[in-house]
Amino acid sequence: xxxxxxxxxxxxxxxxxxxxxxxxxxxxxxxxxxxxxxxxxxxxxxxxxxxxxxxxxxxxxxxxxxxxxxxxxxxxxxxxxxxxxxxxxxxxxxxxxxxxxxxxxxxxxxxxxxxxxxxxxxxxxxxxxxxxxxxxxxxxxxxxxxxxxxxxxxxxxxxxxxxxxxxxxxxxxxxxxxxxxxxxxxxxxxxxxxxxxxxxxxxxxxxxxxxxxxxxxxx
Amino acid sequence: xxxxxxxxxxxxxxxxxxxxxxxxxxxxxxxxxxxxxxxxxxxxxxxxxxxxxxxxxxxxxxxxxxxxxxxxxxxxxxxxxxxxxxxxxxxxxxxxxxxxxxxxxxxxxxxxxxxxxxxxxxxxxxxxxxxxxxxxxxxxxxxxxxxxxxxxxxxxxxxxxxxxxxxxxxxxxxxxxxxxxxxxxxxxxxxxxxxxxxxxxxxxxxxxxxxxxxxxxxx
Numbered sequence: 028x029x030x031x032x033x034x035x036x037x038x039x040x041x042x043x044x045x046x047x048x049x050x051x052x053x054x055x056x057x058x059x060x061x062x063x064x065x066x067x068x069x070x071x072x073x074x075x076x077x078x079x080x081x082x083x084x085x086x087x088x089x090x091x092x093x094x095x096x097x098x099x100x101x102x103x104x105x106x107x108x109x110x111x112x113x114x115x116x117x118x119x120x121x122x123x124x125x126x127x128x129x130x131x132x133x134x135x136x137x138x139x140x141x142x143x144x145x146x147x148x149x150x151x152x153x154x155x156x157x158x159x160x161x162x163x164x165x166x167x168x169x170x171x172x173x174x175x176x177x178x179x180x181x182x183x184x185x186x187x188x189x190x191x192x193x194x195x196x197x198x199x200x201x202x203x204x205x206x207x208x209x210x211x212x213x214x215x216x217x218x219x220x221x222x223x224x225x226x227x228x229x230x231x232x233x234x235x236x237x238x239x240x241x242x243x244x245x246x
Numbered sequence: 247x248x249x250x251x252x253x254x255x256x257x258x259x260x261x262x263x264x265x266x267x268x269x270x271x272x273x274x275x276x277x278x279x280x281x282x283x284x285x286x287x288x289x290x291x292x293x294x295x296x297x298x299x300x301x302x303x304x305x306x307x308x309x310x311x312x313x314x315x316x317x318x319x320x321x322x323x324x325x326x327x328x329x330x331x332x333x334x335x336x337x338x339x340x341x342x343x344x345x346x347x348x349x350x351x352x353x354x355x356x357x358x359x360x361x362x363x364x365x366x367x368x369x370x371x372x373x374x375x376x377x378x379x380x381x382x383x384x385x386x387x388x389x390x391x392x393x394x395x396x397x398x399x400x401x402x403x404x405x406x407x408x409x410x411x412x413x414x415x416x417x418x419x420x421x422x423x424x425x426x427x428x429x430x431x432x433x434x435x436x437x438x439x440x441x442x443x444x445x446x447x448x449x450x451x452x453x454x455x456x457x458x459x460x461x462x463x464x465x
Contacts, residue, residue: 067294067295069291069294070289070291071290072288072289073336075286075288076286076333076336076337076340099378099381103378104336105335105336105337105339105340105377105378105379106332106333106335106336106339106376106377107336108376109332109335109336109372109376109377110329110332110333110336112332113325113328113329113331113332114325114329116324116325116328117292117295117323117324117325117326117328117329118295118324120324120325121295121324140375140376140377140378140380140381141375141376141377143375145375146372146375146376149368149371149372149374149375149376150372152368152371152372153328153365153368153369153371153372155368156359156360156362156364156365156368157325157327157328157359157360157365157368158324158325158328158359158360159318159322159324159359160324161359162318162359
């Protein structure tokens, strides 16, 4: 979406001790495919503080059917998006960039406090004071173009922009580079494809002892 | 100052690729001396973005006499305090802490945008939205007790609290564990001791080919 607006894209990925570290390799593929001017993988280790299913040994919830959209999930990571955006703000200043895009979404998973519009607005305010660039009137605008979109809407928009969803997944607990199909994130993504009325090209792991049909999440 | 208020102190130091890495070792000594409940040194590498005399190969300015307090110094690091506070916010949440103390000062060095009261207020607003703790009404208050104090006032307060200044310095370009006495930060600190009317116990490096008098910065 940033590229469609004419921006040169500098992509940033965080290695934060996530158990789904396969996303780091995938991010290289995606950034290259999208024609990023540069891509940095920044090493930050949130395990030093502990406190989340995504970095600790807490089990990722599975097979919950329709996820509870109101409760903050155990997969919440303390202040994660604040840290991510603070790093992005630093790189934006070095690049003289006037825009930061972040893919948070408040519709399908309103439980994460740092995916809400109020949070993005507060970070914009912070960015307006935090940097030399901002003091000089050249600070960045924070864009969260997905924030109010449904998962189906996001998927349709991506297809218009020729995103190859087969090289991506959203899984919290992947098996190698295959999605589990059973965590909340996989379930929400698959529902998005169903609602969008398009095939789900996500590559799912086969169910335990089950079939090799990868066209749908294991039941 | 936090300890005087009755807080249990969990101290956080950042290894951010600073050339004055001796401060990391000093932080262990200081945290232990102050009776910290825990101390974490968090490894973050801002060199991945470049852009500051403190992490790049730009020379630290020396012998500038009275530093220019209005211009943003070349030692400014993009979004540094935003990143530091975002990490502190994460650890505070894991600890169920209600307070974050940060030692920024806006008087002696108003040139840093992320040392200003406006910045701290904006970060407080961010913290009010960013975390699960905040959503539950248990987020932290950001305290910056030094922000409006003069360097002399800070030094006097530290002495009241029995801070041993001989195990600390503020140098941007130390020689081993000795302060250079010539960078802006050393000059401002030394002036603080002069204005406070107390001896400066800072351990300074001898001047080039000069005397071994370490009771004052080299001229």
